[in-house]
Amino acid sequence: MSGLTPEQTERVVELAMDLAREGKTAELLEFLDHGLPVDAQDGQGNSLLMLAAYHGHAETVRALAGRGADVDLANGRGQSPIAGAIFKGEDEVVSALVEAGADLDTGTPSARETAQMFGRTDLLP
Structure with missing residues (x-):
């Protein structure tokens, strides 16, 4: 993401956060592929994985965990x-996070x- 202005970088992060919320895994991974x-994290400290988890997107959670x-x-x-x-009742996401080693x-x-x-x-081991 080098070469972007701070405003452009902020907009890219906002777009990626929306993709995480919506569970658009393939599109989100393209953002990662481009740096x-x-x-x-967004302004509230929510990570891409946090937003995907909170919105019930287990596939996206697994993909992000797989990317480190x-x-x-x-x-x-x-x-x-x-x-x-757990709060949102997203059982599949909880399983994905446990599998990924969540503390x-x-x-x-x-x-x-x-x-x-x-x-x-x-839900917990």
């Missing part, structure tokens, strides 16, 4: 992707605490 960091995304990268409020997926004790609240709050401890 977007896999752990890019930090599965434990918390947003600006200290929330982890796996805790967000169940990171974030505030942690995935374990979130699972207990919502009676979903069955």
Whole structure:
């Protein structure tokens, strides 16, 4: 992404965040292929993986994790992707994150605490 102005870089990140929210995996991976960091974050600290997880896109989560995304990268409020997926009831995403090695004790609240709050401890190993 070298050669872009700060405004252009910000717009590229915004577009990529939208692709993550929408689960448009192939298009999102093209952004990564052209230099977007896999752990890019928006103004609230949400990563691409966080947004894909929160919006229930397990395929996108797997693709980002496969590209080296930090599965434990918390947003600006200290929330982890796996805790967000548990909160939203995204069972397939939770499974994908567990498979990718997500830390169940990171974030505030942690995935374990979130699972207990919502009676979903069955999702966790």
